[in-house]
Amino acid sequence: DEIGQLSTAFNRMTSELDSAQRAMLRRHRELAALNAVANAVNAPAPLAETLERSLRALLDTLDLPAGWIFLLDGEQIQLTTWLGMPLEIGRREVATALHGCPCTIALTDKQSVVVVPLPERCPMREGKLNDAREIASHVTVPILARDHVLGVLGIASADTHTFSADEVNLLEAVGQQLGIAVENARLWDDLREKERVRGQLLEKVIVAQEEERKRIARELHDDTGQAITSLMVGLRAASDTSEPATRTRLDTLRDIAAQTLESVKHMARELRPALLDDLGLAAALERYVAGYRANFGLTVDLQMTGFHSNGRLSSEVELALYRIIQEALTNIAKHARAHNVSIVVERKACAVVGIVEDDGRGFDVRAILESAQDESKLGLHGMRERAELVGGRLQIESSPGAGSSVFVEIPI
Template identity: 35%
Template sequence: MSLFWRIFALNAVVLGLATALLLWAPVTVSVPVLLTEAVILVAGLAVMLVANAALLRLGLAPLDRLTRLMTTVDLLRPGQRLPAAGGREVAELIRTFNAMLERLEQERATSSARALLAQEAERRRIAQELHDEVGQTMTAILLGLKRAADDAPEPLRKDLHEVQEITRESLDEVRRLVRRLRPGVLDDLGLISALTSLTEDFATHTGLRITRRFDTDLPALAPETELVLYRVAQESLTNAARHADAAHVTVALRHTDDSAELTVTDDGRGVEAAREGAGIRGMRERALLIGGGLEIAPAPGTGTRVQLTAPVSRKH
């Protein structure tokens, strides 16, 4: 039965029952209307309206569920679907909406993969230019300052040494930016070494106390999986240092039968204080890129726990 005829039938049932009650009930209407008669008529009208509203709500319930899903659906949390229940038109509408969600999720995953790959390529290019151009130039400046300081008289030599120290600190900062843009240790020494270097760097520059718990029997992961695990750890540490006011962070990496799990737990202000900004959405997009799942939840006590579950994909 189509939606039109179902609504028509619901109203016909209510009106038919009301007509039958008027025909067979021993209730008459006086002129002028008595108070008891008016009360009975108003009560009958109220019962009829309530019954009609209840039946309509029952008939339109699938559309209400579809509307709620439309307002809350998030393409970064795939798999949200509705059962194709209800009448013919409603079921067809739900099936069409589910198919549209499937198509949008696939297109979002494809476009996100292209964007993230382009982002990594741009990071690699910038890191290479910083290393080759800025880094080498500043190294040459340091050598020139050293030669000038060696030949300079004593008052000027002190000033040159101060400039030399400032330049050396700037060169260290450039090298740190290069490591954050493109972690060469990830390509050279693997994920564990890269995460160890990352946590040590964060502890040095932010004052965070970081505890590492890494399994030693991790399988060989695909390069894109290692990069996503590294970037999620990097973003989680950044959030803990900048937004959560955390003092202690635990970074754990363990291996299950068919997945690698990265967990970053801090003792900061908690997940209620964090908003789903670009950083968190970026982590969700990276998780989708490798077919993984990202969960952000309150940590035991206070703080936030970020857990990335990445399917194990062996290197070819």
């Protein structure tokens, strides 16, 4: 009859509405779980902390009691995160993970595994949850990145129900999120290690260069300089006892030798100024700037504060500052077409600051640094690397037509 048909239709509609509501709640829970894990993964933190926060967020959102994360390290599997169960169960899981455990399929075949009921060889049978309930079922999904297995994510339950396909799909999506986090963390670790090794190698190269500079400068000063001086003395003696015509030629040769001696001394100072080792940064820079003014005809203002009332800086910091300022002045002489240069070096309580400015034609800093051909970038990178090797930072500011400035700060 009509009432019966209406009742049947109403019951069907009620059932469909109830199913739709359950599906909506399930979908909402899945999205909440994915969002919680995404927030944990995207937060800046070490990998172990990221994995623990991700697992905790997943368990809290899905209202599940326990879970774990294993990561592969070569051929070995390592327990990384373990929540809701005694650690000893995890250690037994590691011991059996590659020896017949059903969860091995997640590692070898990249397939999720739902284990219910627990087989006799499953380590989960031998332990309980932290709340004393027994583990009745668990699911293990692979942690993947670019189709490579990096580990497994496992979730345990005290209920004997089989995890649904939707729940497994959700956990697989979480496994992919974790895979991206693990891969990114390892890439960053590799990059940091490469940077550390590169820094060590660069430091060794710079130390070797400075030692070689010192050796060559010493040989130029002691051996070559003395040889030229002896030659000049001999030419002078020969000139005093020679005929006028020969004396003129000998005096010319003596003048050439004197010029060569000055060039040798200049080369020795450029390679490694003795003043830097003997008297420190202030004296070495004052001497260098005086020669720079004479050689290039520029107006150079040098101001150094905080050096006379304090002890010397470490040799590494003095050398780094000297070379950075030297390179900056060399670049100005080569490229800037400047008339005036200002150098300020200030020693503060915790750092020493150096600023080199010029009124030259300027340049596009980014274009130079990104150029594959321009050799100028090597000098700019070299200054920055010298600063970083002693824990400092270097900033270069310039634009076409507006001069340039080099700022360096090194902690002391």
